[in-house]
Amino acid sequence: MKYYAIIVAGGSGNRMQSAVPKQFLLLDKQPVLMHTITAFHSCALNPHILLVLNIDQHKYWEELCLKYNFTIPHQVVNGGAQRYHSVKNGLKAIKGKGIVAVHDAVRPLISVQLITKSYQVTEETGNCIIGITPTDSVRRVLENGKSEALSRDELVLIQTPQTFEIDLLRKAYQAPFRNEFTDDASVAEYAGFKINLIAGERENIKITHPEDLEIASILKRMIKRTP
Numbered sequence: 048m049k050y051y052a053i054i055v056a057g058g059s060g061n062r063m064q065s066a067v068p069k070q071f072l073l074l075d076k077q078p079v080l081m082h083t084i085t086a087f088h089s090c091a092l093n094p095h096i097l098l099v100l101n102i103d104q105h106k107y108w109e110e111l112c113l114k115y116n117f118t119i120p121h122q123v124v125n126g127g128a129q130r131y132h133s134v135k136n137g138l139k140a141i142k143g144k145g146i147v148a149v150h151d152a153v154r155p156l157i158s159v160q161l162i163t164k165s166y167q168v169t170e171e172t173g174n175c176i177i178g179i180t181p182t183d184s185v186r187r188v189l190e191n192g193k194s195e196a197l198s199r200d201e202l203v204l205i206q207t208p209q210t211f212e213i214d215l216l217r218k219a220y221q222a223p224f225r226n227e228f229t230d231d232a233s234v235a236e237y238a239g240f241k242i243n244l245i246a247g248e249r250e251n252i253k254i255t256h257p258e259d260l261e262i263a264s265i266l267k268r269m270i271k272r273t274p
C-alpha cells in the first residue's frame with residue numbers, strides 16, 4: 048500500500064493577525080510547519096509528503112529550510128483560493144492508488160500514533176475522520192436573534208488528519224466548491240460517502256488565534272513529559 052500526506056499550508060492566517068503567516072511562526076525555536084511535517088515523517092508507514100503552499104511563499108519556505116537545516120523530503124504544490132482548492136491541488140499531484148491523509152499545517156501537535164492509526168483504520172473502512180467531544184455547552188443562534196440549547200452529546204469537534212482511500216477523495220473532490228465544504232469529510236459526505244469517526248486528541252489544536260501559539264508551546268512541553 049502506498050501512503051500519502053497532503054499538508055495544507057496555503058492560508059494567510061487572517062485571524063492570527065500576524066504579518067508572517069502562522070504556519071511559519073516559531074513554535075519552540077522551529078517554524079510550526081516543520082513540526083507538522085516531522086510528525087508525518089516519523090510515521091513508520093513512510094508517507095510521501097506533499098506540502099501545499101501559496102506560490103508566493105515557495106522561495107521563503109526554501110530559505111527557511113536552509114536556515115533551519117530542514118531536510119525531510121517533501122513535494123511542494125501550489126496552494127489555492129480556499130482550503131478546498133489547496134487540497135484539490137494536492138490530490139491532483141498524486142498519481143495512482145493508495146491512502147491519503149489530509150492535515151492542516153497548523154496542527155503541529157498531532158501524535159505519530161494517531162497518524163498511523165488513521166492510515167490503518169482507512170485501510171479497513173475507506174476513511175477515518177478524527178474528532179473530540181465538546182466540553183462547553185453549545186447553543187444554536189437563530190435568525191431572530193434568539194438562541195437555543197443543543198445537546199452536546201450529539202456533537203463532535205472535527206480535527207485533522209482526515210484520511211481517505213485516494214479514489215474516494217478524488218471522486219468527492221469532483222464536486223465544485225460550496226461554502227459548507229469546511230473540511231474534507233464534508234466534501235466526501237456531500238458525494239454520498241459514509242464518514243467513519245474515531246477519537247481525536249485534545250492537544251491536537253489548530254493554531255488560529257494569537258494566544259494559540261503559546262498554548263501549543265505549553266501543550267508540547269506537557270506531551271514531552273508524558274511517558
Ligand SMILES: Nc1ccn([C@@H]2O[C@H](COP(=O)(O)OP(=O)(O)OP(=O)(O)O)[C@@H](O)[C@H]2O)c(=O)n1
Nearest residue numbers: 055056057058059060061062128129130133152
Ligand atoms: N487557501 C487556503 C486556506 C487555508 N489553507 C490551510 O488550511 C489549514 C486550516 O485553515 P485556517 O486555520 O483557516 O488557516 P488560514 O486560512 O491561514 O487562517 P484564517 O482563516 O484565519 O485566514 C491551514 O493549515 C491553512 O494554511 C490552505 O492550504 N489554503
Ligand SMILES: C[C@](O)(CO)[C@H](O)COP(=O)(O)O
Nearest residue numbers: 130151205206207229230253
Ligand atoms: C479542517 C478543519 O481543521 C477541521 O476542523 C477546519 O474545518 C478548518 O477550518 P478553517 O476555517 O479553514 O480553519
